[in-house]
Amino acid sequence: MSETAILGRPLMRRQRAAGARRAICAAAILAASALGACASQPKPTAQLVRASTLVGQAEKDRAQRYAAADLQRARDELASAQTAESDGKYESARRLADRAAADADLASARAASGKAEESATQVRHSLETLRQQMQQSPAPPAESAPGASGAGPDHR
Numbered sequence: 001m002s003e004t005a006i007l008g009r010p011l012m013r014r015q016r017a018a019g020a021r022r023a024i025c026a027a028a029i030l031a032a033s034a035l036g037a038c039a040s041q042p043k044p045t046a047q048l049v050r051a052s053t054l055v056g057q058a059e060k061d062r063a064q065r066y067a068a069a070d071l072q073r074a075r076d077e078l079a080s081a082q083t084a085e086s087d088g089k090y091e092s093a094r095r096l097a098d099r100a101a102a103d104a105d106l107a108s109a110r111a112a113s114g115k116a117e118e119s120a121t122q123v124r125h126s127l128e129t130l131r132q133q134m135q136q137s138p139a140p141p142a143e144s145a146p147g148a149s150g151a152g153p154d155h156r
Contacts, residue, residue: 071104077099
């Protein structure tokens with residue numbers, strides 16, 4: 001073997017080792033930046049507070065009576081959003097919180113619509129009752145007009 005071939009082998013081993021170290025460093029940098037990107041997302045605090053507030057408002061609006069499925073879906077999505085937030089899955093938590101807010105808002109709107117329909121039904125019922133009472137009651141006697149009794153200015 002030549003002297004160059006013998007001396008070249010350790011050099012090649014060092015170059016391979018240096019290349020492997022660079023590859024490991026590059027992989028570590030990529031992993032760290034990927035983790036940093038996840039950690040740099042802000043917590044979805046505002047979305048969670050908004051969704052929680054809207055779910056509470058829907059409950060006060062008696063959405064359970066008029067829009068039970070929408071209200072339950074909003075509650076479930078809010079719970080999932082809170083779980084995702086505590087697991088550090090902020091983007092998922094934000095998306096779920098937005099969906100919970102939309103469903104809670106829908107439940108409130110349906111509750112308002114249901115209450116309005118109920119009120120309209122009561123008014124229609126009251127009007128029908130009044131009509132029936134008017135048809136059953138005899139007409140009140142006509143009162144005489146002023147001056148019809150003969151005590152007016154024409155009577156002398």
